[in-house]
Every structure is written in C-alpha cells, then in structure tokens.
Amino acid sequence: xxxxxxxxxxxxxxxxxxxxxxxxxxxxxxxxxxxxxxxxxxxxxxxxxxxxxxxxxxxxxxxxxxxxxxxxxxxxxxxxxxxxxxxxxxxxxxxxxxxxxxxxxxxxxxxxxxxxxxxxxxxxxxxxxxxxxxxxxxxxxxxxxxxxxxxxxxxxxxxxxxxxxxxxxxxxxxxxxxxxxxxxxxxxxxxxxxxxxxxxxxxxxxxxxxxxxxxxxxxxxxxxxxxxxxxxxxxxxxxxxxxxxxxxxxxxxxxxxxxxxxxxxxxxxxxxxxxxxxxxxxxxxxxxxxxxxxxxxxxxxxxxxx
Numbered sequence: 053x054x055x056x057x058x059x060x061x062x063x064x065x066x067x068x069x070x071x072x073x074x075x076x077x078x079x080x081x082x083x084x085x086x087x088x089x090x091x092x093x094x095x096x097x098x099x100x101x102x103x104x105x106x107x108x109x110x111x112x113x114x115x116x117x118x119x120x121x122x123x124x125x126x127x128x129x130x131x132x133x134x135x136x137x138x139x140x141x142x143x144x145x146x147x148x149x150x151x152x153x154x155x156x157x158x159x160x161x162x163x164x165x166x167x168x169x170x171x172x173x174x175x176x177x178x179x180x181x182x183x184x185x186x187x188x189x190x191x192x193x194x195x196x197x198x199x200x201x202x203x204x205x206x207x208x209x210x211x212x213x214x215x216x217x218x219x220x221x222x223x224x225x226x227x228x229x230x231x232x233x234x235x236x237x238x239x240x241x242x243x244x245x246x247x248x249x250x251x252x253x254x255x256x257x258x259x260x261x262x263x264x265x266x267x268x269x270x271x272x273x274x275x276x277x278x279x280x281x282x283x284x285x286x287x288x289x290x291x292x293x294x295x296x297x298x299x300x301x302x303x304x305x306x307x308x309x310x311x312x313x314x315x316x317x318x319x320x321x322x323x324x325x326x327x328x329x330x331x332x333x334x335x336x337x338x339x340x341x342x343x344x345x346x347x348x349x350x351x352x353x354x355x356x357x358x
Contacts, residue, residue, distance in 0.1 A: 062197045073216045075188045077143045078246050084239030091233040100226065101237040104142075105245050106281075111138035112249060113281045113314040120202070121151045124296035125318055127327045136211050141222040143242050144249065146212025148202045152195035157253075158293060161268040167192045168253040171269060183254035184247070248279040256286035263302040264291035264341045272301055272310075282312035291341050292333045300333075302342040307335045 061068060093101075115135025118124045136147045144150060153167050160166040168187045170179035177186060187193065202208050211218075219242075226238035251273075260271030264287050276284025277299070283289075285298040299312030321327035333341075 061194055067198075067213060068194055070213050070215070071145065071149060071194060074143065074145045074149075075193065077216060077219055078185075078188065078242070081143060081239045081242040081246070085236060085243050087232050087236030088240060091231075091236055093237065094233065097230060097233050097237040100230070100234055101241040104222075104226075104238060104241040105248075108138050108142035108144075108241075109245055109248060109281050110314060110317055111135045112142060112144050112245075113283050114317050115139060116144065116147065116150045117154065117283065118296050118314065118318070120147055121154045122293055122296075123331075124294050125322075125327050125330045127321060131321060131326055133207060133211075136208060137218050140211055140215040141218035142245050143219055146215035147208045148198040148212040149195060149215070151199045151202055152197065155199065156195065158290075161270070161290065162257065167195075168250075169269075170254050170257055180254055180258070183257065184250045249283075251276045252280055252283050252286060256284050260284075260287070261301070262287045263343055264288060264338075265343055266290045277311070282310075282314040285310055285312065292337070294331045295333050296330050297332055300338060302338065305339070305342075307338050 088097075111134075115127075115132060116139045119127055119132060119135070139150070140146055156165065156167050157169075162169045162171045164172045166172055168183045170183040173179050173182035173186075174190070174192075198212075202212065223235060223238050227235040230237075256271055256273045256276045257269045258271070260273035260276075262271055266287065268290055270286045270290035272287045273284045276286065278284065282298050285300065288295065288300045289298045296318055297309075297312055297315040299310035299315060301308050301310055318327055318330065322330060
C-alpha cells in the first residue's frame with residue numbers, strides 16, 4: 053500500500069490547536085472513569101450516568117448527524133443550537149469538525165481517504181483499532197476543509213471553536229452535584245458514548261446484514277443500533293443518506309420498520325412544531341434498492357433475453 057495520503061488543511065493553525073483538545077478530553081475521560089474504582093457507584097450516579105449517555109447520544113444522532121450534516125429534516129434553530137451544545141459536551145467536537153469528517157466518510161466510504169474505515173487503515177494499523185478510535189490519534193483527525201454553511205453561522209462557528217467549553221462545564225456541574233463520584237460517572241458516560249459512536253464506524257462496517265445495495269461495506273447491526281440510538285441501521289443510511297429514518301430493512305420482499313429512537317425523537321419534535329419536512333424514501337424506492345429484489349429479477353431478465 054502506498055503512503056497514506058494527507059491533504060493540506062484549509063483553516064487556521066489556531067483552529068487546529070482548538071481541535072487538539074478533543075482527543076485529550078476523550079483520553080482524560082477514560083482515566084477519569086477509573087475514579088469510580090475508589091468512590092463506588094451509587095444508584096443516583098447510575099441514573100446520572102445513564103441520563104448523560106442518552107441525552108448526549110440523541111443530540112449527536114438527531115442534530116449533528118441527521119439535521120446538521122444530512123439535512124434530513126428541518127428544525128427550529130433552538131433545536132440545532134441546543135443539540136450542538138449537548139453533542140459538544142459529549143466530547144464529540146464541534147459542528148464544523150463533525151460535519152466535515154462525516155461528509156468525507158460518505159465521499160470516500162471504505163476507501164483510502166475515508167477518515168475511519170476499517171477496510172482502509174494506514175500501513176501498520178489494524179482495521180478495527182483504527183475505526184474504533186485509533187484514527188483520532190493520527191493526522192486524519194484533522195478535516196481538510198470545513199463546511200461553509202456551518203462556518204457562515206457565527207453561533208455554530210463559536211460552538212465549533214470552543215467545543216471544549218460545554219464539556220468542561222458539564223464536568224464541573226457533575227462534580228458540583230455529587231463530588232468525585234458524579235464526576236467519575238460523567239467520565240464513564242462520556243467514555244461509553246465515545247465508543248458507542250465509534251461502533252458505527254467499526255462494527256457497522258464489519259458485521260451485520262446488507263438488505264440494500266450500496267457500493268461499500270455498510271451493514272445493519274442491531275447491537276450498534278442499540279448503543280447508538282438507531283444509527284446501527286447503517287446500510288439503510290448509506291443507501292438513502294437523506295432519510296431521517298434509518299430503522300428500515302427488507303424481509304421476504306416486504307418493507308419492515310425497525311426500532312429507531314432517533315427517528316422517534318424527530319417525530320416528537322414534529323408534533324411539537326419544532327421539526328418539519330421529514331425526508332423519507334418511499335416503499336417503492338426501498339424495494340427497488342433491495343438486494344433480494346435484484347436477485348429475484350435475475351431469472352426474469354434471463355427469460356426475457358432467451
């Protein structure tokens with residue numbers, strides 16, 4: 053394999069420096085979670101840990117992914133702003149960084165320029181380690197070009213450059229509520245959430261079924277869907293990137309809808325008049341893209357040629 057290609061960054065060194073804080077936060081969270089070995093974990097801290105995991109995971113999937121990056125629905129700016137703050141508090145970096153990396157993933161999926169494909173790690177790196185987080189400790193961590201739509205919004209740009217502030221403030225709040233134990237719960241929640249998100253990059257490209265035709269290794273993986281609030285139905289997402297519902301598959305030639313907590317939250321926002329124009333593929337489009345449909349059509353095509 054040739055040397056792993058590195059493209060020139062198109063933003064300031066100061067911005068790159070602010071981004072460097074991101075991996076340090078995640079590393080610190082891993083070590084901070086060890087505090088619980090000394091303090092123990094009360095039921096109150098378990099509730100705090102779980103709440104932080106759920107609310108910040110949903111912010112990442114609902115806002116960073118389906119709203120900000122893919123524009124699969126429209127929402128009131130307050131939802132976008134609050135969601136970005138919550139996602140940043142999870143150590144998921146800022147909105148410009150996150151969108152830039154995810155768009156690069158779709159553009160170069162499972163190829164060398166994919167930032168975190170398990171199928172195209174740089175020389176000397178193992179695929180699962182690379183996609184599960186190793187890429188954050190490499191030059192691939194820095195996106196090449198930031199998305200202009202986010203950069204033009206001064207509020208989102210500020211969240212991006214100061215992405216570490218919500219993270220620090222939430223850590224301080226956790227300590228203020230319950231001392232070292234709750235701070236340790238915050239760190240453990242952040243660590244688990246980080247790996248939950250990374251399983252979309254790793255496991256959802258390695259294990260699972262592929263009900264829809266794509267030109268990559270994306271798969272529907274129920275474990276990842278559980279950990280990442282519906283994001284594990286990854287094959288559907290790559291087949292229909294604009295769909296705000298990922299929990300869809302094909303069984304026995306029929307469309308089957310799967311649990312998708314992120315989509316359920318978007319529906320709640322719609323009922324509250326905070327979201328609108330949800331983008332969804334039709335069942336005809338789903339069946340036309342299905343692997344089984346294509347296989348079933350092969351005998352028909354052969355008979356037409358004979």
